[in-house]
Amino acid sequence: MTDNTPTLESVLTCPRCGYVKQEIMPIDACQFYYECGHCGTLLRPLPGDCCVYCSFGSVKCPPVQGQSNCCG
Known part of the structure; x- marks a missing residue:
């Protein structure tokens, strides 16, 4: 049996x-920015x-x- 349900959790x-945090991904939108909860760095897609x-x-x-x- 194949399950096509996407995984919504990502670390x-x-x-x-190097700070890690588990987050729930939006299913209907891209997240272009994310602020690190430890050092405050604003992450952007590579x-x-x-x-x-x-x-x-x-x-x-x-x-x-x-x-x-x-997102395209």
Whole structure:
């Protein structure tokens, strides 16, 4: 049995200080900015990525998981 339900939890890791935090991803929007709760760094997607979860998360965003166009 195959479950096509996207994973909505992702662990974001700050590239500056290494702080990690589990977050719930929005299913219907991209998150372009995320402020680190430890050092205050404002994370933005890396070139070629659509959102902070695709760049810094343990799981890609729901549209990318579903192999569809994300935010585009």
